[in-house]
Amino acid sequence: MKQKFDPKKNYEATKNAVGYVPRKQATQKTYDDLGFISGLETHQQLLTKEKLFCRCPAGCFHDSEDFDAEIIRHMRPTLSELGEYDGTALMEFKTKKEIVYRVKNRTTCTYEVDDTPPFPLNREALEKAIEVALSGKMSIVGEVHITRKQYLDGSIPTGFQRTAIIGVEGELQLKNKKIRLIQMSLEEDSCREVSDIKHRRIYKTDRLGMPLIETVTYPDMVNPDEVKEAANYIRFLNRSTGNVRTGIGSTREDVNVSCKGGTRIEIKGVAHIKWIPELTHNECFRQWALLKIKEQLNSKTDANKWAIKVVDIDPNSFKFKYAPLNAAKTNKDRIVAINLPYFKGILSHFTQPGKMFADDFSERLKVIACIEKPNMVHSEQFEQNISEEDFTKIRSLLKAKDEDAQVIIWSPEADLKTAIEVIEERCKMAFTEIPKETRKSFGNGTTIFERVLPGADRMYPDTDSAPIPLENDYLDKLAQNMPVPVYERFNQLKKWGIPEDTYTYILKKNFVPIIEKIINELKFNPVLVGTTFCHKLKFIEGQSKPASEFNFDKIYDLFKYVKDNDLDNAIIKKMLFIMYEHPKMDFDSILTTIGFKKVDQKNLITQINFLKEKFKEIQVSGDDLDGIATSWIMGQLRKTAIGNISFKDLRNIIEKEL
């Protein structure tokens, strides 16, 4: 008797066949075997008062439900030079999305919604962008040309992003390796998505038009940790200039990954650098898995002869218990079953941890055909939604063979044609290629289909803006206030003997300049300063919230105060805590708050002598009476000592007095 097909077993078997290992077990050899290659596109908001092409305020955000007006647009693809629509264009057009923009008067004018041509480029933004490009050692252009880059997803109401190259061909020195930079551009940020349900996608326009720089690297990274390191270095570089915004959403990474024989897949908008290693690891294996699928399919049949079969399903002839199918029946949606010849074992083929090939159908149905999930049932689900009896009936309707797989989908009549095409197209691509697409990332390291990857050349000049010349004198002037390069900062931190586990935090926060100032001007011990900034401050930041915005420059004042008042360093940590929580409190008050009293050495000796007598009253016996006495007196004076004398010095004095 033939054994029943077990999708779970198949999933595990294919996972093994692909050779998937968790990242912790992967070595450089793992990645070399896969041919792991990755590059980065880092988007970083600039810290400016106004937006890039209009005079609306930058960095004012509002809730999704707080808006003054709504505007509707539909994006149409424009023909490319071959008279064909490119992949994205076609897909976006197929979806027939109605794009709704929620506009708030305070943050959006007629420019953002494309009812007014651009105002001259924001000079503050240009200057800040040039400074970053210079610190990335880039070749700065002689004349900035504003270019339009097409986007059809509606994220920008014009349908294109205004963007301009500031520099090309730079480099970034990582710890052990140089990463080459392709270019850095200055561009306007896009809308924030509010929702995307069926045929309606809603955006808000507060972020739209804010100045952003995009730094693009060559695909020089050969393992996931290197990608993370490069991402961190670009972040350090950007922040070292002091020209950029910090906080949620101010830095977003697009990560490009490919494997040997694979294709460049763009993981879009990765919000946290710490996600990058897992995401790139999994993406590389996903492509590897798709190549295995391709191999398998081609060994089974000829792609050119492969064809799907579709039959209508009348829900009244079945005993469906699955709620979405019954809802489809109520909504009078059309339900169809599709036979996929030779796809048995492919649908449940491993692609990512916890994901199988068939998931791609579902994701594409949502994005391209605008059918909300759950939007399908298939023959290789771990938990089946359709009874074996019904499935047998469907198989016989489709005249399916044993080596085939089946998918059942439902949708309004208008979207069904696209939906069937989506499945057919994805299957056909499985024979020939890894689909070029952008993918959306999740914290668990997996990705889902986002959009078809746009063609490379969707650029054309912005006829609304004149080119901006960048004179040598101007660049020379900007070059004078360049920040110290990141790798030199690393060396500096090392030289100071500051523990290495603090570097990321210190560089991320751009603390080196202030640490340097404290060490050089106030002559504090570098290790003390470094650990104060990193271990203590990081701890405090995690523990409490400042009453008002905390200005980190005040930490210099704190060190200076301690020095000027001849306080002991141990008090810095205590003061920092109060100071962080109450940024407006002056240092004298902070001392009062922590109950500090200035006690000079003479006074201390008096106290020690008093306690010495007191100790004698406590009848203690033992071998090392002096030692016990010292510890007891230390205990009594501990609180008084903080800020006045180090414990070490205190102990010495006590021992001397005894």
Add this chain to the structure above:
Amino acid sequence: MSEDIFQGYKGQGLEILKKFNVRVWGQTEVETTRGRFVGTVLPRSENDDDMHIVVKIATGYNVGIDITTIKNMKETGYKKANYKIPEKEFPYTEGFPKVKLIGTGGTIASRLDYRTGAVIPAFSPGELYGAVPELADICNLTTEKLFAVFSENMGPEQYKKLAVAIGKEIENGIDGIIIAHGTDTLSHTAAALTFMVQNSPVPIVLVGSQRSSDRPSSDAALNLMHAAKAAGHSDIAEVMVCMFGPTSDEYGLLHSGVRVRKMHSSYRSTFRTVGDTPIAMINRNSITPLKQNYNRRRKDRNVKIMPYFEEKVAIIYYYPNMQPDMIDSLVDNGYKGIIIAGTGLGHVNKLLYPAIERAHKKGVVMYMTVQTLWGYVNMFVYDTGRDLMAKGIIPGENLIPETAYIKLGWALGQTSDPEKVKEIMLTPIRDEITKREPYNGYLIYQGGVPEVEEFISKFHK
């Protein structure tokens, strides 16, 4: 003719290209004091300086290179871009109305050449079908490019030619006409055609776009679909302007050609009917009349073409302390008619009185209109008005200044007899002068007012 291999480069920039033997479209490597650039040399815009060379780099972006930083340049290849628009035949559907699209020079549809960034106009039916395939679901379209001038260069010559061409099309049995036109002077042409093409049995629809069709958010395609719908399917046999109602991609409005005006320099919904309501709302599925007193579509072909225009006509936009020589100079230069856009109900200052009297004596006809655009001229209310009428200025009722200008040119093109001109001017051909203004003829909402804000938040702008 030798080919221009240095397109747009001049002065020092041209010298550099010649020195290093690099052509436009040449793939080049440039060594500069700022680093190395690799890409294709692009043509330079004529108006830009001669200190930079434009290069398209591998990622598709354009950058300018300062020629004073160039140390060396080398041409490594050459690839000239060819513009060619593939045509698809516009499908013919039995039973669909025959619509003619007449081009005047504005680009209603176009396509992009990403390699060069050039915007290539699409105009033939095949090209239009490629750009806006939905047109084939509306009508059987044919096209004719009558001339290629920018909107601002449209004038009497073009008006007359257009009118004659329209007459021919109607005679030949067309079901509707679309005129593609730049938006700046769209309403002037619409007014001229209203006067020159009278008693049309079919719709004549003027259409343009506020956002060029090379961008995905362009209004061109939807405007064109609306225009095709209006021309092919509506029963409104008028000269109309068809443009966006709101700035949202929702519906268009059909405006009377003599009451419409461009009211915003860049908005999509820039065209507004002034002093009345539009004739109809239109979307891809339906036409909703807002008025009933329009001319209905007819089967006959009895159109009357009156292609006349006197060019010596001017508009004077009055401002306080305007000096009489403004009018004197027109008279001395042989102008035969003047439209004055006066303040308030139709006023100018006393300073101009002698000049006005002089003009009147020389036989120059003068009509008063209002700068307020909305409302009627009324010269009886104040002495100033009565004075002006006594000096020969004729109140132009609620003629929009631009419409008045077109109509006066058209009237003077037929006769120089002031009495006959007056009769033509004050006898409405369509609704350039209306007997009454409906309460909703004037609607300018004041932003910021709570009830207006509430309205805007509920309806799409």
